[in-house]
Structures are given as structure tokens and as C-alpha cells.
Amino acid sequence: MATNSTVGLTTTLAPLPPVLRQGLVAVAFFGLLSLISSVALFTFLTYRLCVWYHRGQLRDGANQFLLLIYNLVLADIQQAMAFALTSVYLSQDKIEVGTTTCWANGWFVSTGDLASGVFIFAIALHTYFAVVRGRRIGNKTFYGGILGSWLFVYSMAIIGVGLDPKVYTRAGAWCWINKKYDKERLWLHYLWIFICMFGTVVTYILIFLSIRAKSRTRSNVNFPDENGNDPAAMKRAAKYMIIYPVVYVVCTLPLAGGRMASMTGMKIPYWWFCLAGAAITSCGWLDVLLYAVTRHVLIFSRAPPPPQDLGFDTFGWKDAAENFWGIKTTVTGPLGDPSIRRRDRRDFLGRRTSRPTSRQSDEAHFAGHPEGVISAKTTIEVRSGPIINYADSDMSGIEMEDKSDRIHSHNE
Structure with a gap:
């Protein structure tokens, strides 16, 4: 019964069956790993933004792409908090319904999962408008979009709590929305998760195809295009962009698919939810790793990047962005x-x-x-x-x- 338990079991589970005692170890470990890494990067970026603001280097606003990463890391913190709380269940050897831990677990699953998907989609859309449409988003529109995204995420969670203050009960391997609110699960959460997932994949495909098409039609690939983007840097960026939607889909789809399958009456075993939980909570540390490595110069530069610059030159493994600041000199001899x-x-x-x-x-x-x-070539942007x-x-x-x-x- 335990190993084939479905998400319909909403009562307290004590003691934990062996499959959960083993499976939740992985969920808790990756949850804590994502929490620590996300908090570390969020703290570092907060420090950088405060220093730049104090020095008067943000008079025209901070770099939009950097702020989107900043908000994504904040979303990952909430998602990681949800699954890090499973360590409490392990220490107590039970999942007790009606406790503060259970309620907080459900709340952070609702807000963290959705916020992570929303801002990953927002990053894709922001890149699309700059690369494909050649449009720069105004600061007012940009900040309004960020505020609207957070209001949307919390509104979905508040509506669920408004329907029933005790809406968060045991939902299989951890606490989330009660099984009897299947429709609310779909309309308040998973519908938007799948929209963000599908939208992110389609958007990055369009970006990739646009970059490839522009690189083929350009007569001279050694000079920036009409938007000031280096074609070689954009081609390199296109390759790295493929990683982001792949990681998001691989980490999110197992749990989202399992929940949707359970709504049709299919029995989902505990081990599947433990595997899916470990995958989705890995979004945090994987996002930190991906952006810290592939956008190293943009994130860790001591001087603030230009407010609306996507920083295509910063794509690469750590120090690949030799011409990010506009000047590149090559001397051969x-x-x-x-x-x-x-x-x-x-x-x-x-x-x-x-x-x-x-x-x-x-x-x-x-x-x-x-x-x-001896020959020298200098490109100044x-x-x-x-x-x-x-x-x-x-x-x-x-x-x-x-x-x-x-x-x-x-x-x-």
C-alpha cells in the first residue's frame, strides 16, 4: 500500500514507509543544496546592486537581464525552501497534517514552482524581443512586468488559501493542495506551469532559428549588426541558450506529469514523487551553476553592465567574453x-x-x-x-x- 500510494492520501503518515525514508533523503539534500546556493548568489547580487547604487552607477537603472536573473534566484529560493522542509519529515519520521511545517511546505511549493517557471519564461521573452524583434523594453514597462509577475504568483496562492485555509494537506510524499481540489490544482498552478514550459521552449527555438537565419544572410560576419550585436557572439549565445529550456523541462516535467496523471485516477508510487521532487528542487542549484558559469562576466563583473545590454559577448565558460566592453585587439606575428x-x-x-x-x-x-x-586588428564597438x-x-x-x-x- 505504501509503495503504491497515491496523492489522495491526505491524512498524517507516521511512521514513514521505507521508500519515503530513503527517497526523501535525496529530496531534502537537493532542496538544501539549492537553498544554500540560491541564497548565496542572491546575497552576492544584492550586495553588488547596493554598491553600484551607492556609487551612483545605476542612474539609468540596472541591467534588465541581470535583474531578471536576480528575480529568478529569488523564486528558486522559495522553491528550494519547500523541498528543504522535507528534512523535518525525516527527522520526525512522519508527515503530520495541520502543522506549520506542512502548511509552509504547501505554500512554498505553490509560490516557488510557479514563480520559477514565470521568470524563466520572462527571461526567454525578454531575449526574444531584443534578438528577434530588435526592441528594447522601457524601464517602466520592465519594472511593471516584474511587479505584475510577482502579484500573479502570489494571487494564485492566496486564492487557494482563500478557498480553504486548511487547503494544504499531505499530498503523497509532502504537503500541498488537498486532493479534493483537483480543479483548483489545475487552474491555479499546473495550467500556468505548462504554459510557461511550452512558451519557454517555443521562444528559445524561435531565438535560435532567428540567430541562425541572420548569420547566414549577413555578408560580413566580422562587424556588429544593426542592433549592435556581434554575430559571432550571438551564434555562441544561441548554443548556450539551448541548455536553459532543456534543464527546466527535464527538472519540471516529471512532477508536473505525475500530478496530471494522478488527476486521471492513475496511481503514482512514492518513489516516483521522490525522484520528481529531487529533480524539480534541483532547478535552484542548476540555475545558479548555469548562470554563474555561462554568464560569469555579466554576473560577477565589478562594474555594472549597461542597463539594456543583453551581454551576448558574456556567453561562454567563465572568461570567454573578451570583448564584452566593446574593444577587442588581436595582434599576430x-x-x-x-x-x-x-x-x-x-x-x-x-x-x-x-x-x-x-x-x-x-x-x-x-x-x-x-x-x-606583424599585423594588428582592433574592433571598437x-x-x-x-x-x-x-x-x-x-x-x-x-x-x-x-x-x-x-x-x-x-x-x-
Whole structure:
């Protein structure tokens, strides 16, 4: 009976059957992992935004894409909180209906799952309007959309509680909306989950196809398009964009499909809900990992990115975005002497730049190869926006020394 239990069992379950004692360990572990990682990133981004605001670097508003990630992480925190609470059931060896833990568990499942889907869909739509339609969303519309999204998420949860203050009971392996409110489950939650899921997949497909089509029709792929986007960076971004909807669907579909199947009368075993719960609560730590790695420069840059820049140049594994700030210089020539000692420096984005120890070493290197061919190519992208006050930035002593050396060399 225990291993084939359906979500219709709404009474207190004590003690936990063996399948739940084992399965909820995975749910609780990934829930806590998502909670810790999401809170860490949310705290870091909050600190960054506060510092930039204090320095007056957000006069024209913060970067819209960064704010969408910020809100997605906040949604992931609530979702992770829901499944992290299953650790309480493990410690007590029971799922007790009518307790604060059970009610909070159900509430955070309702708000966290829906909010996560809404903001993943919002990120996809925001990218679509910029890439496919070439439109920039105004700040008022953007902030209004964020506020409306949160009002929608909490309205759905409040309506459910308004129907019955004790609406959250045991729903199989944890607490959620009572089985007798099957229609409310659909209209207040899963209908919107599937809309967000389907909309996200379709939107990213359209973005991917649009980028591929533009790259094929462009006569010169070495210069930015009419919207100022680097075609090469956009092609690289298109490849990484595929990851986001795939991760969301893989993590969300097992639980959503299981709940929908249970509404038709199908018996769903405990082990399936434990597997599905571990998958959906992994959205938090996977979102943190994906955005921290593939959008490293955008998230961890010391200076704020332009307010409406999608930062296609920032797509890549950690330090791939060498031309995010608009200038890229490539120098090609004879191979240097491997015996010449070189030192590494880091610019204010944390990227390594290899520089010779002295100007004389470069002169000796070039003099030793009189027939060598040296060519330089510099691509400068001009963008409108506020000028960054470098006097207030976090430039290190080495970077200031490097700047002084360049000025001195120019005067000579």
C-alpha cells in the first residue's frame, strides 16, 4: 500500500514507509543544496546592486537581464525552501497534517514552482524581443512586468488559501493542495506551469532559428549588426541558450506529469514523487551553476553592465567574453622566444592578460625576426550609456600601475 500510494492520501503518515525514508533523503539534500546556493548568489547580487547604487552607477537603472536573473534566484529560493522542509519529515519520521511545517511546505511549493517557471519564461521573452524583434523594453514597462509577475504568483496562492485555509494537506510524499481540489490544482498552478514550459521552449527555438537565419544572410560576419550585436557572439549565445529550456523541462516535467496523471485516477508510487521532487528542487542549484558559469562576466563583473545590454559577448565558460566592453585587439606575428619571461596580469573583469616584463623584450623579439609579418586588428564597438567612474571602481594596484605605464610610454 505504501509503495503504491497515491496523492489522495491526505491524512498524517507516521511512521514513514521505507521508500519515503530513503527517497526523501535525496529530496531534502537537493532542496538544501539549492537553498544554500540560491541564497548565496542572491546575497552576492544584492550586495553588488547596493554598491553600484551607492556609487551612483545605476542612474539609468540596472541591467534588465541581470535583474531578471536576480528575480529568478529569488523564486528558486522559495522553491528550494519547500523541498528543504522535507528534512523535518525525516527527522520526525512522519508527515503530520495541520502543522506549520506542512502548511509552509504547501505554500512554498505553490509560490516557488510557479514563480520559477514565470521568470524563466520572462527571461526567454525578454531575449526574444531584443534578438528577434530588435526592441528594447522601457524601464517602466520592465519594472511593471516584474511587479505584475510577482502579484500573479502570489494571487494564485492566496486564492487557494482563500478557498480553504486548511487547503494544504499531505499530498503523497509532502504537503500541498488537498486532493479534493483537483480543479483548483489545475487552474491555479499546473495550467500556468505548462504554459510557461511550452512558451519557454517555443521562444528559445524561435531565438535560435532567428540567430541562425541572420548569420547566414549577413555578408560580413566580422562587424556588429544593426542592433549592435556581434554575430559571432550571438551564434555562441544561441548554443548556450539551448541548455536553459532543456534543464527546466527535464527538472519540471516529471512532477508536473505525475500530478496530471494522478488527476486521471492513475496511481503514482512514492518513489516516483521522490525522484520528481529531487529533480524539480534541483532547478535552484542548476540555475545558479548555469548562470554563474555561462554568464560569469555579466554576473560577477565589478562594474555594472549597461542597463539594456543583453551581454551576448558574456556567453561562454567563465572568461570567454573578451570583448564584452566593446574593444577587442588581436595582434599576430612571429613566434616569440620561449625563454623570455612573461608575467600575468588580470584586468578589472578578472581576465588574465599576458604582458612582457619590459618594452625592451618586445623590441628584441621583433628585431630578431626582420622578415616576420606583424599585423594588428582592433574592433571598437561604441555604445551609448553612462561613463563609468573608474576613480570609484575596484581597480587593483597592478591595474593602476599598468595604466600609468601606458600613459608614460605614450608621452615618450
